[in-house]
Amino acid sequence: MRHAGKRSWVFGLKVAFFEAHKEKFLAAVELKTTGAFYHKVGQLYLAKYGYALRWDEDLDEGQDVADDVDPDEDVNDLVPAEAETRAKKFKKLREKLGVWYHGQYGHSIPKKGKKMPSTKLFDKPELEPPAPVKPRVLHYYSRNFYETRVKSRVKTRWAALLRLDNPPKPVTVRNMVTREAWGAETQEFRDKVVLALEKEHDVAVKAYTMAVSGDAPTSPQEYSVALNDAAYYLQPFVNAIHEQFGMNVASMMCGPIADCGGRIEVRSVHSGTSNGLVPRIWSDFDRGGFDMTQRSFLDFSHHCFTEEECRRRALNRDNTSADGAVQSRGTTPTRDDVVAASAPWPRATGDSAVVNPAQPRREGEGEWMMPLGTGTTTPVNLFTEEEWAALEGNGLNNPLFDTASYNADGSLLHGMGGDDSDVALQFGQLLGETALQLPDVRLPNLTASPVFPVSLLLPAVVQPSSAVSSPVPPSSDASSGAASSLPPRPSATTGKAEIPRPKPKPAY
Secondary structure (H helix, E strand, C coil): CCCCCCCCCCCCHHHHHHHCCHHHHHHHHHHCCHHHHHHHHHHHHHHHHCCCCCCCCCCCCCCCCHHHCCCCCCHHHCCHHHHHHHHHHHHHHHHHHHHHHHHHHHHHCCCCCCCCHHHHHHCCHHHCCCCCCCCCHHHHHHHHHHHHHHHHHHHHHHHHHCCCCCCCCHHHHHHHHHHHHHHHCCHHHHHHHHHHHHHHHHHHHHHHHHHHHCCCCCCHHHHHHHHHHHHHHHHHHHHHHHHHHCCCEEEEEEEEEHHHCCEEEEEEEEECCCCCCCCCCHHHHCHHHHHHHHHHHHHHHHCCCCHHHHHHHCCCHHHECCCCCECCCCCCCCHHHCCCCCCCCCCCCCCEEECCCCCCCCCCCCCCCCCCCCCCCCCEECCCHHHHHHHHHCCCCCCCEEEEEECCCCCEEECCCCCECCCCCCHHHHHCCCCCCCCCCHHHHHHCCCCCCEEEEEEHHHCCCCCCCCCCCCCCCCCCCCCCCCCCCECCCCCCECCCCCCCCCCC
């Protein structure tokens, strides 16, 4: 007998589709891996029903829309609006899956006694990171060879299809051309790609097994996975403490970062904001005080890890010197090192922020990123290779660099402290004490930017301390005072400054 009321979104063919995974759901509950279960079933649902189908719709018998949907697709080529729409759809889908499965089979789940507060905080299976899923070979091929072997074909095909009255979706064209390009590859090449995919997946599975088993990591890959997976539970964990005890919470970790060549850096998460029209987490509310805390933590950590330990943790060998040593104090960082260990943390929704340089953002979590600067825009490097050399030639060896935010007219908005300043400093004044003169031709390009304030990389040694305070260098030598927080050098191939830009947000 059907109960009166609003019809469930699961009806028709959907019922059989979800009931087929009942045993896997109950097993996931027992193993406390429901988060991974919802993630996988959500992918399977989208592969069959697509993103466009409304919740109150169903497909005809035998129909599916898999030609337009690849749950493992690379979303870097999607326009931001489409990527955001898919992210919201997938987040909502996971929520609906949790409600439906618990409503259908919740009576089959053994009831447990009342938990202690500590158990409530730690025993949260939905915070467990999903197990690595082997990507389809076409997805792996596209992810690694799209730019060099597929992109030009897609552009040519898309230009031709645009002449049609009703051209197909870009994702459909991209997937179709990718399949054609893959089919045109030699068998030898395809065998190598499949082998590389297998090896990559094996490493990911071993690292994941280590992470969920509770065993301590031993390899750079395992350290990298362990730190990146922290995004799944650290932020919700500090939020839970904040709610449970009604206290502000900050969790800080400091040590060799595998993805940064073993360089010692700080990672932190926060929960709790200040009162006022613009609520701020601790790192934004008191930039100077937070920097001092990080400086002390970094200095302490440099006495806890040897250079050999840092080298063993290094995953990205591009950050090592010719003799295999990691970036040492007083050296100029590479492009991957441009993010200072004490760089300001990002803004996040709600009353929390979380920092993770490598793990893609997933639904319900803060975004892990570390912009260099206090504004919301990427700092602009105004100096060429020759000008960097001129700065060093004028006695500014290993100068400490800072960022500041400016209005469209070039006046200073605020510096590292995050407080508004009524000091109207012009670009020329900031550089007046050096031997360099900033060419006027750069200013129109800069001030024409539609987004202000703009963050600039400038020598802190020529900025008045009352207006802009200096950031904490990632590592400092107590004996010499040398610092290593220089902005990125220009590319050796193009001669243009390589500016770090945030990666596009994934759909899920």
